[in-house]
């Protein structure tokens with residue numbers, strides 16, 4: 001196999017001396033530019049390893065001369081992004097929710113920001129599209145509001161929440177009528193309540209129902225003589241088509257016996273006032289917002 | 292073909308004239324065409340960004356890729372990102388045109404119009420001019436050349452950036468250091484590439500980097516006109532004092548048409564030792580070749596079809612009193628006295644060129660049609676799926692949609708939206724009770740659109756509807772967008 005290295009006049013190179021069936025191998029040197037690039041790469045790699053975190057040590061790691069971390073890089077990006085939005089954020093801070101919604105540019109910014117905030121913080125209960133969840137969390141895009149649907153109402157609700165420990169939280173409680181009414185009375189009341197929202201039942205027929213008087217005595221105080229509800233106290237309207245906890249007679253009976261009432265955390269302290277303003281403007285823009 | 296390639300790349304060094312970095316200047320018809328084209332193309336490149344155009348009452352740039360606004364302006368035309376298919380059409384058309392021309396005339400693109408060729412030619416001209424002014428061996432010659440190269444490269448890079456921003460404003464900003472980082476990087480990169488490719492790499496781009504030579508052979512056919520050394524006429528080569536072969540002495544066919552001497556014998560059939568062909572082996576064709584190849588070895592990978600060797604050789608032929616066309620544009624086979632095609636004529640209507648021409652026709656007319664019927668409106672409506680519908684307190688059902696709307700041109704849009712295909716439907720935007728809006732020119736409108744149907748007429752399942760957008764002033768329909776309205780039953 002091995003023979004003498006020889007000079008090959010055609011290529012101007014020496015052979016390696018290897019030979020297979022008369023086929024020889026040239027020992028053409030690597031191109032100079034290639035070798036230089038390789039060496040430069042090595043040098044860069046070494047410099048790099050000193051500048052950036054590169055080696056583990058027994059307990060921690062070598063942090064590099066530049067002190068770079070991916071975390072600090074992220075923080076930098078965030079600071080930059082915040083600085084870019086500073087102009088808008090200042091205006092959000094300086095204006096009331098009403099003013100924000102009245103200005104086209106500010107509203108656009110608030111709706112975009114509010115959407116991101118909503119998906120992160122609120123969608124868990126109210127759903128990505130704010131459609132709510134039957135039996136649990138109210139829809140925020142319909143026109144039925146428990147605690148009011150103006151910008152200020154929404155802002156107040158989001159800031160302080162509902163039935164929680166916040167001092168200004170929305171508070172109210174529906175009593176259980178389990179011990180105050182007999183089962184028959186409860187059933188009759190439920191029937192009457194259902195009829196209130198049934199537009200095909202005339203007022204006369206309804207008022208002649210046995211539950212009519214029971215309703216007037218026990219329920220009308222809060223839910224209103226015509227079932228219109230009372231937003232001050234978060235009392236749902238009964239004469240409309242929206243039933244958070246179900247529109248069957250059984251569901252209504254259950255609600256009279258073991259009332260379910262939602263609660264919501266106060267977001268003002270968690271997210272800050274600006275975020276709550278943006279959230280409120282966003283929720284208000286979803287279709288149910290009231291003037 | 293392998294031998295051709297290897298001679299083009301390796302062997303040429305043995306034969307060509309000492310390399311000065313710049314080939315000898317040739318004069319003749321090809322040189323004139325090439326110069327004219329170079330001046331025209333470079334002129335286009337350097338001047339077009341400076342052309343102003345009034346757009347929407349404001350003075351603006353006639354040709355500009357506005358990256359930040361995602362617009363491309365071309366004189367009176369304005370393109371948006373959704374016009375991208377037109378770009379695709381243009382690219383297909385250009386490729387077909389390139390193939391078409393190549394199948395007829397070989398690599399005229401390479402020889403005359405390719406940016407690599409055009410800028411290299413410009414830099415050759417600079418080198419020659421400096422040599423003429425300072426003398427060939429002036430110690431500062433290379434410095435002077437490099438200086439001019441760098442200045443031209445910077446200006447080239449600057450002009451390139453000028454296609455993406457207002458070049459009139461860019462100038463002062465650039466010099467005073469106030470232009471954006473992106474502008475400096477763009478100018479820097481283009482300066483670097485121009486300088487390295489045109490001042491240093493030159494023909495090596497054509498020989499080693501460019502993929503085009505590798506498959507151009509597939510586009511040629513036996514009748515394609517390519518730069519061809521007429522072997523039957525030129526061989527054997529010898530010094531001028533050697534007498535000419537008698538059978539070609541009477542040759543008078545001149546210039547660029549294919550000779551009809553189909554019976555000519557090749558390579559000195561008659562007493563090669565005492566007679567010569569037309570080639571006096573002066574080497575002018577090699578020394579004037581920008582890729583440093585010897586065309587006398589036949590059609591080869593390194594030849595960019597610039598025709599400068601034709602000019603050089605024709606000059607020599609004139610000097611020794613022989614007809615033009617020892618090197619000419621002719622079918623490759625003519626070189627050995629062969630005929631092109633069955634009839635011996637060069638036909639225009641042949642399979643390959645016609646195939647490419649038909650692609651050009653199809654894409655060209657499709658693009659013309661698309662451009663002519665191009666809608667100036669870009670509108671889309673998207674149904675909100677979370678939740679697909681909302682029940683309101685009076686029992687009516689509402690569906691929400693996201694509408695996006697933008698319109699070409701310089702005028703504000705004042706439009707209104709109607710719903711078609713849904714009885715009793717009311718439509719409104721998120722922040723108003725109406726469904727009309729005014730949108731400033733060149734801005735996109737996007738909003739939540741709500742369609743409510745009263746309890747009595749709510750469809751049970753999903754039904755197709757359409758949004759009709761009309762101009763409020765002219766009452767003209769602007770767009771019609773089809774979508775669905777979801778009833779409580781969902782999809783049937």
Ligand code: SF4
Nearest residue numbers: 570571573574576604
């Ligand atoms: S320029 Fe013409 S005559 Fe001179 S070597 Fe080339 S082919 Fe022969």
Ligand code: SF4
Nearest residue numbers: 580594595597598600
């Ligand atoms: S061989 Fe002739 S046509 Fe081809 S590149 Fe050289 S000078 Fe141009």
